Amino acid sequence: MRLAVGGFQHETNTFAAQPATLADFTAPDAWPGLTRGADLIDAVRGINLPAAGFIAEAFATGDTIAPLTWCSATPSGRVTRAAYEHIADLLLDDLRRERHLDAVYLDLHGAMVAEHVDDGDGELLRRVRALVGPDVPVVASLDFHANVSEQMLRQASALVAYRTYPHVDMTTTGARALRCLHLIRSRPPRRAMRQPPFLIPLTSQCTLIQPLASIFDDVVRRERGSVISLNFTPGFPAADVDDCGPAIFAYGSDATAVARQVEELTNDIAARETEFALEIHPIESALAELTRTPATRGRPIVLADTQDNPGGGGTASTTSLLKELVARRMRGVLAGIICDPRAADRAHEAGIGAAIEMEVGAFFGNTAGVAGETPIRGRCHVVALGDGKFTATGPFYLGSRMELGRMALLRIDDIHIAVASRKQQAADQAMFRHLGVEPQDFAVLVLKSSVHFRADFGPIARRVLVVAAPGPNIADPASLPFTKGRGAVRR
Template sequence: MALIGVAGFLHETNTFAPEPTPMARFVEADAWPGLLRGAEIAPATRGMNLAISGFIEAAERDGHCLAPLLWCSANPSGPVQREAYEQVAGELEAMLSRQPALDALFLDLHGAMVAQHLQDGEGELLRRLRRVRPGLPIVAALDFHANLSPAMLEHSDALVAYRSYPHVDMAETGRRAGAMLRRLLQGHRPHAALRRAPFIIPMAWQSTLAEPAAGLTAAALALQDEQVWEVQFIPGFPLADIHDSGPSVLVYAASAAAAERAADTLYTQVLRARDAFRGTLYSPAEAVSRALQRQSHMLVAAPAGSRAGEPVCGGPNAVEHMNAGNAATPPSHAGHTVILADTQDNPGGGGSGDTTDLLHELLRRGARKVCAGVVCDPGFAAAAHAAGAGAVLAHPLGAGSGIGAAPLPGPYTVMALGDGRLVGSGPFYQGCRMDLGPMARVRVQGLDIVVSSRKQQAADQAMFRHVGAQPADYDTLVLKSSVHFRADFAALADEILVVAAPGLNTADLHTLHYRNLRPDMEIL
């Protein structure tokens, strides 16, 4: 039995986003808990699809004692403010220094954190913690989009990254980290081998539900055996303009020779797959035209009494107020919906979650039976709550960031209201007790819009059901997400179109001006 310190500090930094990330973003809750300290950590994260949840579960099962320190995360956004980084890092250093009896340390990290004064947030954090406790075994869980640096490897004993995108295996990654730490505590020191590819991959084409990432992930798993413990393909986060940005192959094995062989094998396959990391981006006009065309060829039977152009979850007078619970499970029919992924306004990549270009195009074309979300506009949500369910609201919606088109004018009918406290039910946000602030579902013409007060990517159907919208009942869904939505929404889809409307989560990396990449790096 060992005494293991447990901590986490997560941020995926989009260095092209103009607004820095302050400490307040780490303190407040969103889809994940707000800042946690000490004994708060285990109960607040238990049952969630988070690496720290999986690690705690594994450590308790192995009979270890835990010393929880601090855990916090913030939604992807601009560089972490210097003061915020130093506050959290300093507190972690102080906490670790007060735990001289620790046998090991587990860290829940992202791997693509950039601060205003540091390109390699995780590498520097690991260096500082290693300085506090030289020789202490340190294992960290990382995101699938981690940008691995030599410093991260130097100051840790093992780094274990998610294998999936959508990240449905975050808790499982924590359990894998627990297995690596078990080996360390038994005296088995892993040998690491790192390879870094000379290109960066757009986020939309990194999904492990499609090739080539699916095949590379399978190939990595096939290389593991009793001597080769972890073989990982880690595509990196391309919106971090730093020296270490890009895909990696990382292997841990019982011997250096075994690690190097496995790394060479997988790295060769990554290089061969280079030209397959591509896909089609649609403009808003192209996407809406294609969606309307497909719908014109689909005959979707509506329940008796429903009107054409209205979602069957409620006609124009079906207004309701939803509380902290989720609405009922949706009907089982699936496969008729066209999904428009508003990828560049994805809050999960640093987008503001409030652009309106795609919504304007849908209204201009007279689209019906459409639901869009989740649009972040706290002022609009407050106005909807003040007006009440059933009211007609003239308040403009969205575009508070100043990106893209103007706010969407009303008038809107307030269809449903919610307090924003809900539990994720899909594979990605499974068990997450979200707090998105006051929420509303409003209707303008044939378009329903789900609005929140805190930005969060639309990756779970529970976010829609919370305000009475059943996603399966719509012909078209507009989701502010890039890939994570596929875990919970793909089964509903007849077709998924990735749309390049304005936003900070840039899909075409050639439109960006990189300054800090390694000289040999190519932009795909």
């Protein structure tokens, strides 16, 4: 087959203040910046991304790739109208120039919200469908946290979602999407979807622990016979849109079998709703746990600063948790990744070995920031410097060619703070090794992440404490001011 391949990814926290601008999609960070045409293939090659998996599988099966536009941006507030329309136009213009296509594949997130469009992914699929017509298969891969809408289901021939969180299966999901496309190319599949009437906190969605570990074993078991693709997306709960929340959807050749598997899986998940209860520690509680369970170097305790996780729309710059650790003169602490280009620049100007009075953190760009959050002020020792360019080695970011701008390792007493000029969640040990430190050598790790850190840091952690420090990525959906969808219904 001759297959068009493109992508447009954003996970939108509608309660976060910082919007996603065109510059955020253009600049590389953990993943490539906006790429068009033939450059797309090399840009994603070897990275744990769905597009990379789809392309590799297509080459293995003898298919031909017609590359379009691909881009992504770190989760944040809504995508600006200008950015959304510009990127959508690029992708559609690329698609319009292609001839004799057998199918279209899109690498999407599924929880993109623009300033003027609540269902950003559904609207993009609608425009693609209008361009290629009803007979050309359109298949998309979706993130685990997709908020799947009826429009997305209706406009796509098939949607295939990740099955792991941390997302270690992005490449294999792209390959699954290609295999699904081969199965449906000659005959449009039957489909069904159900949306359970509740929201699941982000930190309760980890597939390394229950209940999702066994639920996804069940998903794989049920995908058999005439049911060619069965998916469960727990949803991205920080989005005030009609379709925010979990979805179970499937495709196959037998409508009865497809509907039955969706219905049974939905009922099983609904029966386990109470198992998704949020487990999170206020700062005082987390530090008390550190006292009760003394941390030791070599098997660090991880404090997950989930509400400022940039992977969920956080700023990666709040300081309340770090300030408490500094005030208590905690020892053996490594924290990151703090987004503060001002601090990184000051460190580079001062040089390694310098000790300077400076401010760290509470960098919010042109937005109002997070109420009550102010920088850490004190005497910082510049321990190491980096250019922010390195290759990730952990299971989630595997192969990503990071470009985080100027980076620095700062020390206040025995607390080391890794600072970068671009925000990226701390989900890969290479982020710290770039600055010459080994995370396992510390007693406490403070990570700006919710769940993805578990893929690389979990094996070395003695214990994980999810901490409720200030930030825009509110952990408890029940505390968010929903006006739409399931969040509003259950208030």
